[in-house]
Amino acid sequence: MDNNKNYTLTETKDVETFFHGYAADFDSIYGHTKKRSGWDKFLDKYFRRSMRLRYDLVLKYSANPEIKTILDVGCGGGVYCEALLVAGKTVTGLDIADGMLELAEQKTKRFAEQGKVNYVHSGYLEHHFTQQFDAAVLVGFFDYIKTPLDVFKKLQTEITKELLMSFPKSGGFLGWQRKVRYKMRNCPLYYYSKNDLEALFAKMGWQNKAEIFDIDRDFFVRIKL
Numbered sequence: 001m002d003n004n005k006n007y008t009l010t011e012t013k014d015v016e017t018f019f020h021g022y023a024a025d026f027d028s029i030y031g032h033t034k035k036r037s038g039w040d041k042f043l044d045k046y047f048r049r050s051m052r053l054r055y056d057l058v059l060k061y062s063a064n065p066e067i068k069t070i071l072d073v074g075c076g077g078g079v080y081c082e083a084l085l086v087a088g089k090t091v092t093g094l095d096i097a098d099g100m101l102e103l104a105e106q107k108t109k110r111f112a113e114q115g116k117v118n119y120v121h122s123g124y125l126e127h128h129f130t131q132q133f134d135a136a137v138l139v140g141f142f143d144y145i146k147t148p149l150d151v152f153k154k155l156q157t158e159i160t161k162e163l164l165m166s167f168p169k170s171g172g173f174l175g176w177q178r179k180v181r182y183k184m185r186n187c188p189l190y191y192y193s194k195n196d197l198e199a200l201f202a203k204m205g206w207q208n209k210a211e212i213f214d215i216d217r218d219f220f221v222r223i224k225l
């Protein structure tokens with residue numbers, strides 16, 4: 001596994017610390033493990049509909065046979081890496097949190113032996129890839145990104161065909177409540193309105209390339225480059 005620890009933003013370090021500590025619990029959001037409090041279970045369930053919808057959309061669009069290599073940015077515990085590998089893709093997972101990558105590696109061990117998957121331990125903006133990928137998946141990632149335009153500009157150089165991304169919606173009591181909970185643990189959180197997204201995509205010249213889907217707690221975005 002590659003390793004790169006020079007952060008562009010100091011708050012990226014806070015995100016790493018948060019997710020490293022969260023790793024053991026993270027899979028429970030997908031319903032894989034048991035020990036969660038009643039309130040946590042309620043929140044998991046509330047956010048799960050969006051999670052299911054964005055998962056289905058990623059699998060639907062990445063099924064395009066022209067998409068063979070995929071970069072999963074902020075791959076976390078490897079739920080998407082595993083599903084994409086099962087679908088026959090070659091996957092690179094990148095994440096800033098060691099604990100998350102350990103989960104991902106465990107989940108996809110059987111594919112590593114065939115050379116179909118590899119992992120990079122780094123913040124996305126801090127890692128330089130020497131190869132390009134057909135598509136990138138960025139799910140549950142922009143929640144923690146202060147400078148999304150920098151991420152888009154980097155993606156434009158590394159990805160040739162398609163971007164599949166989720167953005168948490170601004171507004172609502174539970175969104176606010178989540179922000180407070182994360183702030184108490186020193187983890188920054190960013191939300192987006194449809195106008196925010198359209199303005200960002202216009203800056204990239206992507207206004208005619210972006211499909212924006214309203215999926216409950218998130219916007220799901222497909223960009224055909």
Ligand SMILES: C[S@@+](CC[C@H](N)C(=O)[O-])C[C@H]1O[C@@H](n2cnc3c(N)ncnc32)[C@H](O)[C@@H]1O
Pocket residue numbers: 012015016019020073074075076077078079080094095096097100122123124125138139140141144145
């Ligand atoms: C909510 S999890 C989502 C994981 C996975 N994509 C999924 O949907 O199951 C967000 C992940 O993004 C990672 N992350 C946050 N900021 C990052 C950054 N700047 N570079 C790389 N990974 C980052 C976190 O460590 C965490 O594992």
